[in-house]
Amino acid sequence: MKKLLAATAATALFAGAAMAEEVKIGIILGFTGPLESITPGMAAGAELAMKEVTDSGKFMDGSSVVPVRADSTCVDAAAATAAAERLVTSDGIKAIMGSDCSGVTGAILQNVARPNGIAMISPSATSPGLSTAEDDGLFFRTAPSDARQGVVMTDILMDKDIKTVAVTYTNNDYGKGLADSFQAAFEAAGGTVTISAAHEDNKADYSAEVGALAAAGGDVLVVAGYTDKGGKGIIQASLDSGAFDTFVLPDGMVGQQLVDDIGDGLTGSFGQYPGTDSEGAEIFQGMATAAGFEGTGAFAPESYDAAALIMLAMAAAGSTDSKDWAPKVMDLANAPGEPILPGELGKALDLIAQGVEIDYIGATAVELIGPGESAGNYREIEIKDGVIETVRFR
């Protein structure tokens, strides 16, 4: 045991030393489970950034960055914790890009990141609860909190002069957090929520849920769920039974697959998801297409930014130790400094080496506020004739 401790201590010493080495970064996303259709794009986004940094040869004296994937399952906190623990203890990762869903992200933060002192940046955990979670300064997210989304959604509804809505949410940290923050914002703005009912994903039948929602009534139905899970089932059943004609779709529900599956019935429905019209988004899309994946996929740009921020912070700190690089994240992400777009990570590393301050813009115009989360730019969308059209940015 003593020997093991000594060996561990020695490794820890070497880890901080400046020499070409392999830096492992864990990518912990729900490759199986309710988000399994979008996580491949997210992982590809993060790995694109890592490849860019490694290829530049300018990272930590020519060190290479090696991604290590693990499955968060999105829903099973125990499985996610075990996966993260394995990456930290046996793979020796220096940072976590993840996790995706809010519940498992909170679990990994409390059970793995904090005890082991490993910092993590999540691209897609949006639960308001994570803003106030104890994190020892180790947790950041390139996704905005849903408290912000609740306000944006309220603004959109008020602009359309819709005052009564029914709400259904997927029964987890994300759905409940979003539904609650929306209800608070909407009622404060003078609107009425007739019912706020949970639905479980992957269930066989949603007639009971739709029956209750229809009985409560409302001008539109807010569906805080997932595109390829319960959210879609609810929309389909509502349309079929004539319970609702128009739906409000938050970030988890915006996806071309949903529009294709439901067809005409979705015309006129609207919603919002994190996004900007910045040039970074466009550049990222081009890079993604060249790398062979869909750059507009939900949270793929956020994943690129999360991975990029981790590596730039390590470079700025000159150390892969989380306690050294985590404090740098906020500085790098925010002004002032030389703006850095996707594809310019090599240039950013040069600037950092010269001691020039940078402002990482990235693919999503990252601006971190308060407890280390994205300020939140949203893209308001409307569905017209089977196409998701951007109305404006908020």
Next chain:
Amino acid sequence: MDLLNALVAFLNFVVVPATAYGAQLALGALGVTLIYGILRFSNFAHGDTMALGTTAAILMTWGLQAAGISFGPLPTALLALPFAIAVTALVVLGTDRVVYRFYRKRKVSPSILVIVSLGVMFVMNGVTRFIIGVQDQSFADGERFLVTARGFRDATGLAEGLAIRTTQVVTVVVAVIAVALLFWFLNRTRTGKSMRAYSDNEDLALLSGINPERVVAVTWIITAALATTAGVLYGLDKSFNPFTYFQLLLPIFASAIVGGLGNPLGAIVGGFVIAFSEVTVTYAWKKVLTYILPDSLAPTELVQLMSTDYKFAVSFAILILVLLFMPTGLFKGKSV
């Protein structure tokens, strides 16, 4: 007072969807109950057998659609159904030959067979995802509605709409035909009678010259047909997703157990009991009551016995109550 609107709202949001769902559960539960009755174990791989059968049907449907063949107003998948049943039957017969027969020869206890079926479940689950992917697949085509909510409102002048989907009607009709065929087969044909004999008393059946391997094979083929039909009907009515089919296992087993494991009639009743209890107990009566009661008494609250979050709790509460007071289920099945 507006009884007609109340009735339509109730039909639209409770009776019609629960009937279709009940028919799908009943078909699934029939397969589970047959395996339990004749092969004497709870087949956990049933949900994934449904998924595999549906996968075959979807692939065949795509083939037919590509070839320009359609079934008029009915879904093309119905044409693909016999083909899918044949494929599924081959798969389960193969599984029986490779896996279950080994254990049957050893006369292992049912609990071991249950675990074996759990293994088969994971393999089938993986194979299905491997073939068709993890995404949702919609393969329903043809006329979507028999009666649309808007059409009904326009035609009758009522405030409430009534929607009946083609797939809901097809589900109920196909389920009735399948059940009738099954009962005819079990009660009227020689093979069916030998299956029942084998189920009642294996040793006595063997003595009277019944070939056990033949009974087992026929059971698997019928189960494959029921599972594929249930899977395709469910997929047509909702949509296909391997993970959802895996989750369907729970309500299906609940149906089979409530009805009495091993009793085909019980499986059908169980399916409808579970489906209706999920929908009715958690239904919010506000709309219906507003129509029935005079304005002064109209409810402002939802009038919901319990939130829809608890719908599964409801079906499992019923399951526990039935097992407490009638351990063999509503209809006399084998005790669990």
